[in-house]
Amino acid sequence: MLVLPSEVRAEIDGWTRAGYPEETCGLLIGRPHAGRAETARAILARNLNRERARDRYELDPADFLAADLAAREDRLEIVGVWHSHPDHPAEPSETDRLAAWEGWSYLIVEVTRSGVAAVRSWRLQSQRFVEEPITSS
Amino acid sequence: MNQTIVRIPTPLRPFTKGADEVRVHGATVSEALANLGEKCPGLLERVLDKDGRLRAFVNVFVGANDVRTLQGLATPVANGAVLSIVPAVAGGAP
16 A cells, blocks of 8 residues: 655646646655555656657666765655656556566656546566555555 | 674665665675675565676666676675665666
């Protein structure tokens, strides 16, 4: 289960709308428990894949490092990754699966010209993505 | 002997009994990772491929520098250096 407070969700929605039609990506910072990630905040990261920014993302490792350091100082950790699928369903692609890590939540935002259409979260289990529920508290 | 702190990302902490940092010895990134592998069975296979090269979806940083921009696994690590294993985060729409 992914606990995503409404203010964090609203912030991510805003980033994905502002970035449309390109993909946007970032990290979820919080506290992991067994199979449950509690998000305290989210960060927006740079997408290094400029050639295919409409349908690919490659999160800047320097942003990861900075977010990880800040999280450790607050006794938090990186509990997941969020990214947008402009004009595509909020379902993980094969590209997503190949690069995914077990233990993290993968939040995907379907964003269209008229706004955020769907938000879903997934976890990799035995090389397959399984959807997890999202709750605001 | 050089002592290095290796920062472990959340997805690899099942191999460190949950620890977010592990202290290792080694004069290079390669030696530090080998020592990490001895201390944390199973972890090294997630970081290096069968030929001993860095996996495509893994980055290793010494301080703020990606070792791929330095001397790769042969990059020297000073005593007290911080080595970070940074999972590549990538993907995209179909």
